Amino acid sequence: MYTARIIVIAALATAFTTVNQTVRAEESLIPRDMVYIGQGLSIMGFDKEEPTELAHAPATYHKRNRTPAATLNDESPSHTVFLDSYLIDTYEVSNKDYKEFMRTTKHGAPAYWDDPRLNSPTQPVVGVSWFDAHAYCESRSKRLPTEAEWEKAARGPDGNLYPWGDAFDPAKANYGKTHDATRPVDSYPDGVSYYGLYNMAGNAFEWVLDWYDPRYYSQLEPMVNPTGPAKPVWIGGTGTYVDLLTVGEKRVIRGGSWIAPEGTARATHRFWNHPLNNSYGVGLGFRCAKTAPPEIDQRIKDAAILTYVDMxxxxxxxxxxxxxxxxxxxxxxxxxxxxxxxxxxxxxxx
Structure with missing residues (x-):
């Protein structure tokens, strides 16, 4: 009896060890501080009433205001896209990681690098241009996420309006100057998205890969892995900020920031910035992504099939x-x- 019990315990221990070793091996396919998001359908955009009172306002109104009327309804129509599997950073890129990038590549420092409010090692790097962000991701064998990838990572499979759900919760994001600067990249654990990404609402705006076009959603044809407009459009009508960096061709930025209002924290909110501009709102950062290796998808499919066989x-x-x-x-x-x-x-x- 005693011998039989020992054999059973040994068998269970061996099985447990085998499972743990296999799990660790599978996890090693995913880089540290990245999450895997599987292929499938995803909701983009948000249908809302067109701001007709602004759209039909006289030209003098638009000359006095920074935001062109066409951009005020750029989140619609809501639509479904199919995305292949990808990996995306769990956290915004930190000052610590960006400092290492600067050391190894001799890349120049971003704006606000010497600002004591914003330069703690654990805070997100801010004051970077689109080209800075692109260079950093490339140095890590990654890339900037597409706008569709970013939104799926923020909204989850249910298409939430905020990373945590459909109702705004001021305790789950750093926005609207509730703090006097950005917070550490691992702050607000209660506000993570379904996939476990931190600070997809507030803290720092994040560059994505796409060019910006306020009418892109209404013209969208490729529903599989959209990467934004093939060519940028000229954005003007910015009033007192008319210069190279506030009119012209723009890249998309997402997620809101510590200084931006509540509306920018919505996961569907789209905004734009000139790719050379590194100082928008004292809170412009990024995170990286990469296409998932096919091996991951195949291992998941194989495991699922074998599981059904066992069942x-x-x-x-x-x-x-x-x-x-x-x-x-x-x-x-x-x-x-x-x-x-x-x-x-x-x-x-x-």
Whole structure:
């Protein structure tokens, strides 16, 4: 009896160790401080009433105001896109990481690098141009996320209006000068997105890959992996800020900042900036992304198929072990989570 018990314990320990080793091996496919977001459909945009009173305002109104009327309804129409799997940084790029980039590449310092409010190692780097952000990501064998990738990472599979849900919660974001500067990149854990990304609302605006066109959504044709307009459009009518950096061709920035108002924290909010401008709102940073290697998708599919096979044979303990590597790679996958729940329910049956 004693010997049999030892054998059972040893077998369970071996199985547990095997699962843990497999899980660690799967996790190593995903770089540290990045999350995997699986392929699938995603909602972009937000339908709202057109601001007709501004759209039909006289030309003198637009000359006095920074925001052209055409850009006030640039989040519509709401539409569905299909995105391939990708990886995206969990956090905004920090001053610590950017300092290392400057040291190894001799890249110049961003604006506000010497500002004591903004230069703590754990704060997001701000005062970077689109070209600075692009160069940093490239040095890490990454790239800037597309606007569609950024929005999916912020909204999750349910298309939330904010990273945490559909209702704004002022306790979950750094916006509107509630603090006198940016907060550390791992701040506001209660405000993370479904996929676990921090500060997708507030703290620092984030550059994305796309050119900006306020009418792009209404002209959208490719519904698979959109990368923005092929060519930029000229944005004008900025009144007192008419110069090279406030009119002309723009790149998209997303997410709001510590100094920007509540409306910019909405995950659908779009704004723009000249790619050379590194000083917008004392809060302009970024995070990086990269296309997921096909090996990840294949391993998830293989594990799911083998799990169904084990379940069909009513080998539920084995099914748990088979599913574990897939969940290690994609812990937010709804299909995998449902499958795990089904296994657990099956194991409880008499």
């Amino acid at each position: 069909g044979r009513e080998r539920f303990a084995e099914a748990q072990q088979t599913l574990a590597p897939a969940l290690a790679l994609d812990p937010k996958n709804r299909e995998l989570l449902d499958l795990r729940q089904l296994i657990e329910q099956s194991m409880k049956r008499p």
